[in-house]
Amino acid sequence: MTVSDAQLAAIYQELILDHYRRPRNKGALAGADARAERRNPLCGDEIVLEVAFDGDVVREARFSGRGCSISQASASMLTQALRGRTRAEAEALVRQFSALVHGDAGAAGDEGLGELRALQGVARFPARIRCATLAWSALDEVLRGA
């Protein structure tokens, strides 16, 4: 079962660690139109997602909370990917991201996911999928609740 550090790097890519160390769009969002919280009862990790809309289009998204590298990087990338998307596009993104981390080959090849594809390695770690989807589950609530 012993593996080299190189193999581990498949999930802990530099891009993920970078988002973990220097999260984008972290902190409260003044003037948010919607807000949702998620907590992973396994580890106590929390994510708060706040979104501001211009009509049907996401103007800005920010997150706060704490968690592991996967949940933090995922939230950080989410806030970047969201900006400028319509609600319908955002909903599609939620579905596509979920497919990606559950090992869907189509999603892994979808260039529209951009940087998010760095998280595809999570599919090999079933216990961590929930970490990757924590912020996305909050986004789902934001989109439904609106």
Next chain:
Amino acid sequence: MTVSDAQLAAIYQELILDHYRRPRNKGALAGADARAERRNPLCGDEIVLEVAFDGDVVREARFSGRGCSISQASASMLTQALRGRTRAEAEALVRQFSALVHGDAGAAGDEGLGELRALQGVARFPARIRCATLAWSALDEVLRGA
């Protein structure tokens, strides 16, 4: 495991069946000094034992209730064996009978037990010991309670 009817007869001796078919001292005892009830929760069998004393000596003992051949025969023999005994003798009899049905060799050889020795076969049937001791447990209460 199959056995002949002859072997079964070791527990279902004629003497036991006779007491079962024609129980001695069955029915209420007018003027009883003490009374105790026992119920076997496994099968719903019940025994009521009533005893009348002349000073320290048992004048008469009677029982009522319903149950299997072992519990009925045991109760019937008990009422016979008890008559004329002092409390101390009755207490010794309770202990000796318990030893008998738990397979004690000394008790099995004790002629003082008289007919009761017919019940020694019960020791081979652990599930039935409680049937044999139901009336004796009631007697124990009578002797303690007094």
Next chain:
Amino acid sequence: MSSSASLHSGATPALIAPLAAPLPLAPRDAFPLLAADPALRYLDSAATAQKPRAVLDALRHYYETANANPHRGAYRLSVAATDAYHDARARVARFVGLRDADCLLFVRGTTEAMNLVAGSWGQAHVGPGDEVVVTRMDHHATFVTWQQLAHARGAAFRIAELTPDGRVDLDHLASLLGPRTKVVAFPHVSNALGTVNPVREIAALVRERSDAIVVVDGAQGVPHLPVEFDRLGADFYAFSGHKVGGPMGSGALLGRRALLEAMPPWQFGGDMIAFVGDEVTTWNALPHKFEAGTPNVGDAVGLAAACDFLAGLGMDAVIAHERALVAAAMERLGAIEGVRVHGPAADQRSGVVSFSMADVHPHDLATILDERGVCIRAGHHCAQPLMRSLGVPATARASFWVYSDAADVEALAEGLESARRLFAA
């Protein structure tokens, strides 16, 4: 799966029922305890079933390859345990016709399931002046649990009586139902008589006349009959794994989602919480809300293997097999002097034959039969209220399952004849 399983699984009831001398539906060899003692005539399957080798293998395989505390671990072994547990739930749910597997709660057995419903739903919804209805044939697990809940909540406790042949008297039941009725609980199948109750019909009757929940004690249903929870019309359905050939300590409560979601938790501890504050705690989603503490993964895996085993035989074939044996036994026993068989006709039963012999106590019968290797039950069968209405303190009961055969019936009858001779002498 045993080889005879596939042979029999397609057999229709009509094909099997008329057989004069039924063979086992599943070979004795598939059951290590029976295989080790060919002379043993085990006729107490309604109390607990003997275990298929496949079940014991599955149990051991779990402990040897996947044992870990599920849900909480980030490492692969714990994921394997989590998957095994989840998969077991899905398979058991499928076997009993429940689509929404998260509405299957693993419990220790029927008794615990019934106490869960009474302790959670009952405590929350039954109050003074309300009415709780059970039947005269209920097992103590149901009878006493609801009797005590009714007393604790100041509600009235009502007992639906039986017809002379041991079925629930639907007219009497109907007369007990009304706007104050909060709970109606009854067995799918009576363990003491074998009577199969018309669950759908009773549920419809209850809906028509009250807003009560319908709680089915399925301890003797799942092992013997096809069960499809989603079509039964019941709100809750409970059963025990050990009677299905699964391990002791396994069992399930099935419930309707809306009810389960609205119910307060029953026990507290790990897995069932979401957030634990110093003052306030919130609960996890179904099924976890009702599964406090480390789950019993091993026994759940064993139960799933038992369900697979039975699915391989086909539950239509199982009940047909049991009825063929019951019919044979009723005929053979009815011809023995002094024997009276309790309960309804063979086609309205599972594989249970409860009987009395004049002048011979059931306990004596059990001992005499045991000396011949025939295991029957003698007692009140945890149904004292029923015994009172039969006017007996106890009955003798022979019960059949998939490994039972005509030789069992014959050994039983010969033992009873010997008892007759002994006591008549």
Next chain:
Amino acid sequence: MSSSASLHSGATPALIAPLAAPLPLAPRDAFPLLAADPALRYLDSAATAQKPRAVLDALRHYYETANANPHRGAYRLSVAATDAYHDARARVARFVGLRDADCLLFVRGTTEAMNLVAGSWGQAHVGPGDEVVVTRMDHHATFVTWQQLAHARGAAFRIAELTPDGRVDLDHLASLLGPRTKVVAFPHVSNALGTVNPVREIAALVRERSDAIVVVDGAQGVPHLPVEFDRLGADFYAFSGHKVGGPMGSGALLGRRALLEAMPPWQFGGDMIAFVGDEVTTWNALPHKFEAGTPNVGDAVGLAAACDFLAGLGMDAVIAHERALVAAAMERLGAIEGVRVHGPAADQRSGVVSFSMADVHPHDLATILDERGVCIRAGHHCAQPLMRSLGVPATARASFWVYSDAADVEALAEGLESARRLFAA
């Protein structure tokens, strides 16, 4: 019993503790799951223990030779099951130093045991204005159960805080005790920190200042330390079989006879009744009054085999072995940059090392270690209230048992060093 068992069982703590590189106390070969995967480094024994072969054999042997519904059968197979169950109770009781074996109730595990005490004693004796005390280090099974009981009964819920090194602050605890204190519950050993609490001292403190019952969560006591209930001064003591190497679904609650006899039953059903009337029911004697339904004989037999296995090793040797490993791990881990070990000194613990690494989340540590075959736990360990006071959402935890050895410690340390490198890069 394993062959090394007898070699080690006479070893005194002093003899083992100083070993620089502890060998397993019981060989990995005695544990089929570990034997099958020599590269596996299982460091999550505090969550659940791997099972000795002797336990799995005992379990299977029961099902293959003695399986029947106990207590109720007049035939020999049922007597064999009854005897097996009775014998299991006697052996487990002896192992935990309880002379009066009928005061040992078989339950599913610690969680159920705690819910039983709260549901029976607590419901009957705790009322408005009363006070219920737990500690900051309690597992949710204890914390939430008593929190909810207090809320349900209108009582105050108080939390004894900890010293900075993770022991119960006895002064603070003392300050919470008074005439209204009805219950004081605490763990024998903290699963999250490993802290061993001075049970006797705490019990004496409680007796001095209140009439409260003393309830000990022994889930992490029995697997790791000698326990002698009759001398602990506690009223109730609960533990889980699966953490002792026994099967899931087994466990026990020990209680003082006078309390158990006065308590109302908790669940209703078969075996726990004496007489069932249409309106009124009476209860069976101990232990049956608290064991409603068909007993889980198989898992009880397995638990007894686990106790025998541990008795063969000697519990003094077990705790000495664990402390040697903890001391080695604390030294080795403490030297890794950014690692902080929580809790007290090695000689005040069982085999638990809970730690954090700066800038690396425990969940990430667990994944990285798992890739090397090292299984640790990352999370709140069902102790959210404790995590809040440590100021972390979660910790990483390695826990040792009888099969752990120096190679486990080394693999853990190397994995952490690799994580350090990865995240520092």
